[in-house]
Amino acid sequence: MLRVGLTGGIGAGKSTASRRLHELGAVLVDADVLAREVVAPGTPGLAAVVEAFGPGVLTAGGELDRAALGRLVFADPAQRQRLNAVVHPLVARRRAELAAAAGESAVVVEDVPLLVENGMAAEYHLVVVVHADEAERHRRLVADRGMDPADASARIAAQARDPERRAAADVWLDNGGDPERLRQQVDRLWSRRLLPFEDNLRAGRLVPAPALALLEHRVGWAAQAARLAARVERAAGDAGRGVEHIGSTAVPGLVAKDVVDLQLAVGSLAAADAVAGELAAAGFPRAEGDWWDTPKPSDPDPDRWRKCLHGGADPGRPVHLHVRVHGSPGWRWALLFRDWLRADADARAAYAGLKQRLAAGCTSTGEYADAKEPWFTEVAHGRAEAWAAASGWRPPA
Structure with missing residues (x-):
C-alpha cells in the first residue's frame, strides 16, 4: 500500500486535487470529513469539545456550531491547541482504520489540511502540496465561500507558511490559475509516479540509478x-x-x-x-x-x-x-x-x-x-x- 499525504493552505484547491485522485482510483481518506464525523451529535468527541469550550459552541439543535467555534480558535493559538488536543487523536485513529482497510495494492491519499503544522510528513511515502498564493486564497475564501474577510485572514494566518510547506513537499502542484492545469498535473502525477511507486513498493523493487551524467549541484x-x-x-x-x-x-x-x-x-x-x-x-x-x-x-x-x-x-x-x-x-x-x-x-x-x-x-x-x-x-x-x-x-x- 502506498500512502500519500495531500495538503495545502485553505483555499488552495486541495479538495479539487483529492477528488481527481479519487476519480483515477485512489482510496481517499479526508481528514476534514473525519473531523466532522468524530464530533457528530452523540459522540464522545462532541462531548469533549463542549466540556472544553462550553455550550456556546452548540447550535439550538445540539450540533457543533462550527462558525462559533472557529471564531474562538482561529483568533487564539492556545484555544486552537486545546481543540486540536481533543479532535486530532480521534481523527488519527479513524485515518489509520480506513487506511488499513484499503488493501495491499491501494494508493491511499490522505487529505490532511494540517499535515505540515502537525509534523506528519514522515508518516507518508510521499507528500503532495497544492499551492496558490495567499492573495488568491483569500479572494477565493471571500468570493467563493462567502467568508468574512477578517475571518479568512485569520484562518490563513493560523496555518503554515509557504516555506514550511515547500520543505515538506515531495510534489508541488501549482493551482494559482486555470483549474484544468491542476487536473493535468494530477493526472501526470498519478500515471508517472504514484502508480509505478505503488507497484515497486509491493514488489520490493528498487528504482535503478539514472544513466551516468554529472549535474551541477542543486540546492x-x-x-x-x-x-x-x-x-x-x-x-x-x-x-x-x-x-x-x-x-x-x-x-x-x-x-x-x-x-x-x-x-x-x-x-x-x-x-x-x-x-x-x-x-x-x-x-x-x-x-x-x-x-x-x-x-x-x-x-x-x-x-x-x-x-x-x-x-x-x-x-x-x-x-x-x-x-x-x-x-x-x-x-x-x-x-x-x-x-x-x-x-x-x-x-x-x-x-x-x-x-x-x-x-x-x-x-x-x-x-x-x-x-x-x-x-x-x-x-x-x-x-x-x-x-x-x-x-x-x-x-x-
Missing part, C-alpha cells in the same frame, strides 16, 4: 535528503542511531549524479537485518547481494567493512541507502569524506575534476565507480585523515 538535494532521512529514521525506530546525508549531493558546489545517498547507522549487522522489512515498507527496499566498503577488508574482522544497501522505490527520486554499523570504518569514512570536501575547496575542486574526466570516458556507473578507486586509495584517504587530525574532526557520537 533542492538537501531538502529532499532531509525528507527521506526523516522517513528512514521513523522506519528504523529504536534500532537506528542516526541518519546522515552523504555522498556528492551532500557537498555544496560539487557536481554529482542525481542520486541522494543516505547513511543509516545501526548497532550491529543483526540490527541491519532486523530493520530491513520496515525500511522496505517505508519505500526503501533492500538490494540483493553482499556489499562491502572499500578498501577491501583485509583485517581479521572483515564484517567491519560490510554494509547493507537499500534503494528507493519512488520513480521520482533515486536513492542509495547505506546501512552501516555505527563506529565501523565505512561509517566513519563516509562522514569524514563528506565533511572534508565541504571544508576544503581545493579537495573539492580536485575531486570534481576527476569525476568529470572519468565520466567523459566511462560507459557505465560501475566502470565509473571502479575508476575512482585509485584516487581514494592514493590521495583522498591520506589527505582527509590529515585534515581530520589538524581540524579536530570527530564523527557524530
Whole structure:
C-alpha cells in the first residue's frame, strides 16, 4: 500500500486535487470529513469539545456550531491547541482504520489540511502540496465561500507558511490559475509516479540509478535528503542511531549524479537485518547481494567493512541507502569524506575534476565507480585523515 499525504493552505484547491485522485482510483481518506464525523451529535468527541469550550459552541439543535467555534480558535493559538488536543487523536485513529482497510495494492491519499503544522510528513511515502498564493486564497475564501474577510485572514494566518510547506513537499502542484492545469498535473502525477511507486513498493523493487551524467549541484538535494532521512529514521525506530546525508549531493558546489545517498547507522549487522522489512515498507527496499566498503577488508574482522544497501522505490527520486554499523570504518569514512570536501575547496575542486574526466570516458556507473578507486586509495584517504587530525574532526557520537 502506498500512502500519500495531500495538503495545502485553505483555499488552495486541495479538495479539487483529492477528488481527481479519487476519480483515477485512489482510496481517499479526508481528514476534514473525519473531523466532522468524530464530533457528530452523540459522540464522545462532541462531548469533549463542549466540556472544553462550553455550550456556546452548540447550535439550538445540539450540533457543533462550527462558525462559533472557529471564531474562538482561529483568533487564539492556545484555544486552537486545546481543540486540536481533543479532535486530532480521534481523527488519527479513524485515518489509520480506513487506511488499513484499503488493501495491499491501494494508493491511499490522505487529505490532511494540517499535515505540515502537525509534523506528519514522515508518516507518508510521499507528500503532495497544492499551492496558490495567499492573495488568491483569500479572494477565493471571500468570493467563493462567502467568508468574512477578517475571518479568512485569520484562518490563513493560523496555518503554515509557504516555506514550511515547500520543505515538506515531495510534489508541488501549482493551482494559482486555470483549474484544468491542476487536473493535468494530477493526472501526470498519478500515471508517472504514484502508480509505478505503488507497484515497486509491493514488489520490493528498487528504482535503478539514472544513466551516468554529472549535474551541477542543486540546492533542492538537501531538502529532499532531509525528507527521506526523516522517513528512514521513523522506519528504523529504536534500532537506528542516526541518519546522515552523504555522498556528492551532500557537498555544496560539487557536481554529482542525481542520486541522494543516505547513511543509516545501526548497532550491529543483526540490527541491519532486523530493520530491513520496515525500511522496505517505508519505500526503501533492500538490494540483493553482499556489499562491502572499500578498501577491501583485509583485517581479521572483515564484517567491519560490510554494509547493507537499500534503494528507493519512488520513480521520482533515486536513492542509495547505506546501512552501516555505527563506529565501523565505512561509517566513519563516509562522514569524514563528506565533511572534508565541504571544508576544503581545493579537495573539492580536485575531486570534481576527476569525476568529470572519468565520466567523459566511462560507459557505465560501475566502470565509473571502479575508476575512482585509485584516487581514494592514493590521495583522498591520506589527505582527509590529515585534515581530520589538524581540524579536530570527530564523527557524530
